[in-house]
Amino acid sequence: MTGWYEPGTSPLHRIPAGWKFLAVLALAALVFALRSPVWLGGVCAAVLLGYAVARVTPRRCLQLARMLGMLVLLVFAMQWWLLGAGQALVVCLRIVAALAAANLFTVTTRVEDLVFAVERGLRPFTRLGVRPDRVGLLIGLTLQAVAALSMISAEVREAAKARGAERSIPAFAVPFLVRTLRHADELGEALAARGEGDG
Amino acid sequence: MIEFADVGHRYGDRVVLSGVDLRLAEQRVAFVGANGSGKSTLARMINGLVPPTSGRVRVDGLDPSRDGREVRRRVGFVFANPDSQIVMPTAGEDVAFSLRRSGLSKRERAERAAQALAEYGLDGYADHPAHQLSGGQKQLLALCAMLVLDPDVLVCDEPTTLLDLRNKRRFVERLTGLRQQIVLVTHDLDLLESFDRVIVLDEGRVVADDRPEHALRHYRTLVT
Numbered sequence: 001m002t003g004w005y006e007p008g009t010s011p012l013h014r015i016p017a018g019w020k021f022l023a024v025l026a027l028a029a030l031v032f033a034l035r036s037p038v039w040l041g042g043v044c045a046a047v048l049l050g051y052a053v054a055r056v057t058p059r060r061c062l063q064l065a066r067m068l069g070m071l072v073l074l075v076f077a078m079q080w081w082l083l084g085a086g087q088a089l090v091v092c093l094r095i096v097a098a099l100a101a102a103n104l105f106t107v108t109t110r111v112e113d114l115v116f117a118v119e120r121g122l123r124p125f126t127r128l129g130v131r132p133d134r135v136g137l138l139i140g141l142t143l144q145a146v147a148a149l150s151m152i153s154a155e156v157r158e159a160a161k162a163r164g165a166e167r168s169i170p171a172f173a174v175p176f177l178v179r180t181l182r183h184a185d186e187l188g189e190a191l192a193a194r195g196e197g198d199g
Numbered sequence: 200m201i202e203f204a205d206v207g208h209r210y211g212d213r214v215v216l217s218g219v220d221l222r223l224a225e226q227r228v229a230f231v232g233a234n235g236s237g238k239s240t241l242a243r244m245i246n247g248l249v250p251p252t253s254g255r256v257r258v259d260g261l262d263p264s265r266d267g268r269e270v271r272r273r274v275g276f277v278f279a280n281p282d283s284q285i286v287m288p289t290a291g292e293d294v295a296f297s298l299r300r301s302g303l304s305k306r307e308r309a310e311r312a313a314q315a316l317a318e319y320g321l322d323g324y325a326d327h328p329a330h331q332l333s334g335g336q337k338q339l340l341a342l343c344a345m346l347v348l349d350p351d352v353l354v355c356d357e358p359t360t361l362l363d364l365r366n367k368r369r370f371v372e373r374l375t376g377l378r379q380q381i382v383l384v385t386h387d388l389d390l391l392e393s394f395d396r397v398i399v400l401d402e403g404r405v406v407a408d409d410r411p412e413h414a415l416r417h418y419r420t421l422v423t
Contacts, residue, residue: 004328133299147330183282191286
């Protein structure tokens with residue numbers, strides 16, 4: 001979300017990636033089952049405590065806070081208007097707990113470890129036609145795509161700005177699409193060259 | 200040994216290559232030519248990324264379009280833009296990705312990857328986000344991810360295009376020291392002095408095939 005793995009030796013870094021992943025999924029399910037703001041607040045506090053345990057740098061915490069703050073403000077305003085303050089608070093606490101936990105997961109987990117854990121977890125399903133190595137690669141590529149697309153969008157926005165077209169939608173959308181499609185072509189070629197798809 | 204026999208290629212009506220006959224046995228071979236001369240397409244045929252539409256290609260007697268897997272195990276490929284070639288989020292993971300079918304354990308793969316990175320001047324970058332490396336470092340990473348598999352042939356398609364002069368020189372110095380047979384597609388003519396053979400392409404045909412000084416003289420008269 002807000003970035004990548006930060007090396008560390010905290011207990012949270014050392015938990016095996018597969019268990020950590022399941023814990024994040026369970027936590028996401030839990031916050032959607034809970035309705036009491038007090039309990040949800042407790043979950044949020046626990047997740048935030050996790051940031052302290054993992055010794056996440058203040059810079060990263062600030063990044064997350066800024067992003068979450070904007071999102072929560074927007075959602076809270078909408079929900080308040082539609083459903084009232086009580087509901088809005090519950091929804092926002094759910095969002096904070098789920099996203100903060102997911103972000104804590106990416107900060108403390110190497111992608112490679114996650115990929116490996118997923119591959120191992122899916123191995124029993126090989127007989128049902130699931131290809132664990134493909135699913136693992138898919139996860140890695142998805143995360144890589146986030147980095148690649150944000151880089152392309154930053155460069156395209158710069159170029160539009162340089163031509164005084166920062167408010168023009170076509171000046172962003174056209175080069176962004178062209179470069180994204182070309183990136184997809186080149187990535188496909190590179191994967192083929194690295195033996196992916198050779199079975 | 201890389202062989203092209205009467206190789207041609209067309210995209211629809213546009214002829215990209217025609218009548219290419221080459222046997223590449225030298226250790227250091229370069230393809231030179233203008234944009235659109237067909238040199239990248241020719242290079243891609245060596246590992247089966249592009250199949251010829253006529254004629255045949257053989258790498259150690261194997262057909263890259265039929266035995267692609269076996270050929271790609273022998274032929275590494277480095278592209279112009281490392282951003283598209285790096286498929287994993289960190290440098291170490293990307294090199295380890297190359298080793299995914301090596302039968303090594305996860306830990307061994309990580310160790311081999313770190314070792315390989317150190318060999319190519321990227322010591323300590325294993326956990327570094329790959330996309331935050333400098334251009335020169337990214338291209339070294341792409342090279343490292345290929346060489347960790349120890350191929351016999353390394354095809355490089357304009358690998359120095361995005362690099363500054365110092366990184367260009369550094370990259371080519373690395374190439375020069377390798378045991379692999381190298382096929383280099385390039386516009387950086389001054390990097391080719393030490394090469395055994397330079398092949399000049401123009402409009403899809405081989406127009407010169409000689410030692411660097413002769414071939415490059417021909418190429419320079421072609422573009423002026």
